[in-house]
Amino acid sequence: MNRCTLLLCAMSLAASCALAQTGPISKNLTTTDGSVVAVRSFPSNALRGTLIVQSPPEVLLDTKADRLSPGARIRGANGMLALSATLVGQTLPVMYTREPNGMLHDVWILTELEAQLIPAKPSYSK
Structure with missing residues (x-):
């Protein structure tokens, strides 16, 4: 019809x-x-850090052991989704949010320009 x-x-x-x-x-x-x-804007609860993916979902965040949540989303510098396995061993400047259980949930890899312009501390980190 x-x-x-x-x-x-x-x-x-x-x-x-x-x-x-x-x-x-x-x-x-x-x-x-x-x-x-023009740079991307991030949620107000996003924090700044340095991410090293070891063996997904295991990561180092600011040299401390951490874990990606099930269903974690990593967005590359180009804004597209990136697979954690393709990032193994790279040191990446990121913005991130956590889920209620404390695991990393949303991660944005910063471009070089964003990494320079967005302060690492104290306004974006605890």
């Missing part, structure tokens, strides 16, 4: 519009030389 296909098209369009709005949000920061650049 024609109306069923129209309904499905309308529903898929609405869903794609909703997904498009949940993309990464950026904010403008000023570098030391005065130029303005």
Whole structure:
């Protein structure tokens, strides 16, 4: 029936519009030389750290043993999902949030520019 296909098209369009709005949000920061650049913004509860993936889900966060939660999401510097197994042995500047049980849940790998502009302490870390 024609109306069923129209309904499905309308529903898929609405869903794609909703997904498009949940993309990464950026904010403008000023570098030391005065130029303005756009960087990703992170949740207010995100902390700054240095991540080394040892043997997934085992990681070192700021030289302390830690663990990725089941379903943890790691977003690369390009904003796309990265698999933890591809990051083994790399030292990465990151922003991260924890789940209620204390395991790492959301991790964002910072670009070189973000790592320079976003302070490591005290405003983003405990």
